[in-house]
Amino acid sequence: MLFVEGRFLLFFLVTFLVHWGLRGNRSRKLWLLACSYFFYGAWDWRFLFLILASTLIDFAVGLGLSRGGTQRAKRRWLGASLLANLGILGFFKYAGFFVAEGARLSNAIGLPCSPATLEIILPVGISFFTFQTMSYTIDVYRGQLAPRRGVGGFLDFALFVGFFPQLVAGPIVRAVTFLPQLDARRLWNSVPLRAALTLFLFGFIKKACVGDQVAQVVDTVFASVGASGALDHWLAISLYTLQIYCDFSGYSDMAIASAALLGYTLPDNFAHPYLARNITDFWRRWHISLSSWFRDYLYIPLGGNRRGRGRTLQNLVLVFLLCGLWHGAAWNFVLWGLFHGLFLVLERLGGRKQLDHHSPPPLQRLPAPLGAVYSLLVVMVGWIIFRAHNMADVARFLLVMVGARTPEAGPPAAGASHAWWLLVLAFASCHYALADGRLKKRLDSLPPAAFGLVLGSATALALFFAATGHTPFIYFQF
Amino acid sequence: MGFHSPLSRTIAGLGGFVLALFVTELALRQLVPAPAEYGLEAKLSYLAEAGGDFDTIFIGSSRVAYGVDAVAFDEHMAELGAPTRSFNMGVGGMTTVEANQVLSRVLALELPALRTVVLEFGAWDGRIYDRKNALSNRSIGWHTPGNTWQALVALGNTPLPRRQEHPLTWRLGDFVTHFDALARNLFCVGAGPRTVAGLVASEPAWRRDKWLTVADLEERRGFQDLSAIDDEFRVRGHEEFLKRPGKFTRRVAHIPAQIRAQVPLADHHNLQALAAQIGRIEAAGLRPIYFTPPGKLGQPLGRCLHAAGRLPAYLAFDDPERYPELYALESRNDAVHLNGLGAALFAEYLAREFMALPPSSNGSGAALDSVPAAASRANGSKASDAGPESGN
Structure with missing residues (x-):
């Protein structure tokens, strides 16, 4: 059930009406939990057991941690949680990859090995809800959050893990942000109705009218890299830059809006990332809930930037290596993570601490337009690594783009009409124009009938230009 | 006027939303072209631009598109002393319900010379057989409120097919899909890109269609000779057919018994829709003629409905004893479709049977029916007033 499908709108309408029709906080939470499990079960009901198991384990760990005891005992509880969560994630997401790569390595060094192929289905959103549950146990361990207790506490925790708007593709919500919202009954008067409806529509437009529409051209060029000219490759990567942003941030917008319509606040996940002035800035704007998760639960515990320059750079590379791996069990994701890590390292080099102030490194001091071009180019090259089927395609793609390789004989990429550049231009203008938030403010100030x-009209136009064969959200696979 | 209470603000906002949504959709709807698949848009756009002198239009599925050679038919009609100028509006995969929508579009064109509409007969089946294409542009295109209602009524009347799953499950699934397509039709979902492409194109749809060539329309008047189409699906179908000709011959042997059978009229899933369709054609001053092309099965229902007076004019070519040449292997591309040779023979039979039709209710024979549509319309009868359908 995709957010852009009619059946989701129907499902959400029923959920919404019953939710606000119920009076008690607990009955509302029970209803939302049932709806969330229905939503997740609609993908594949078998994985409901997995999400339930993950919920039970971390709820039990929270209880264990709350019993007090020695630091060592607490560490054991935390270790058990991390082992269980990362074990589940590792099995479903990485087992096939590591077994296959292990066998390849073994064969390469002369030890014949042919393990049975692992056919493991990747549960939708596993990386998202696993990170959420881990945030709970870590926060409880650190004493930043009181664990939930009793039946009511379990209900709260289960809803935190399974809350359908963010369940399958984020934003990654922290327990410390979400659980307190469950304590009091949500009030209709506090629902930012206009903002939520506008955000949902924006998300829909991004996903259905841009992301899905350009997918066909992108897929065509990436399916036969090198078969068409440099301009087609530039077009394809420009469109993929749009697609992945519109797809993912569109989903996040709809998730945040759906939650808001039910009275809950989810954290922002994007802040006009393609206007970033450097890669460090990009990661403050792109998938914010993931980058901040890695910062708070990995980078800082590793020492962050407090243990000298060498250790800082080492931590950055490690965090981004894992960030790449989080996206998928494939070498291109690992390389993509390392590629970004490398640029983050480069951007840290050259800075000097002077007597009275800290002079930022050169790559962070670029003038705004130049910085935006620099970061956009780096990000686009990163997307080639992210999207290509293999490393050979990455190299071929880059060579064709810079004109160092002539296209192979064959017809031009189907659908790669240069009229698409108009869409790229229109998107760039909107991306820039919407960054200051003035449009949203203007919409907010309209009288009710005018807003309606x-x-x-915008809804009618969005439906008119929506792609009909929806492709699943790219980030579902993560 | 100020909106002070939360309720009045909500009503004002909701009212504005609904109003703008429907007004915008209504405006956009006027721009949406017919679906392009299998030359549907091309044929309609050609009719709109150059169809002024056509007096006979054939509407139906691929059996019509590849089986009715309009030029040959006209030549035979001229030889028989009743010249016609006909056009083949057949499109592959067209169901009875979709044909009803195509009919609406044809009637909306108000072609001045049009006198006769010849429709392939079907049982108005509301079931969805092709799930993959259940929400294609074509499917969405015919799901107007009126057509969807007729399809749902037909679905309700459809008996449980053999070897199907639970009756509630399949019927409910089809109902939901029909509603989904209706909603997409009402809100023109996804029609924007092709609408814009059509608006900015320098040539009309029939000149830039990939399925039909300009010659298919201008010289062959919508007819496509299947033997000349180098399509993988067509070639495979023909090869399969030639591999096992006995299979076809055995089926054909059963047809005489099939067509002699008496079947209940209720086998037609929506007799009301059929009657309404006939009424609309007649109200537009045209003559409706239904026909069954030579296929692999006998069609007793058309005969029974005709005998019961439910079909005013019906031509049945599904009789291998009467039309053995149409069932000869050399006349066929496959079990369902005729090839070029078969189409030429069929045109001759079609013309002969046309001439043999009894006079229509206004006193003239089919071929000699001289009441032009324009004259009838001048008398106050309008296609758009006649039924729930209107071209969209």
């Missing part, structure tokens, strides 16, 4: 008129 604007939203109604």
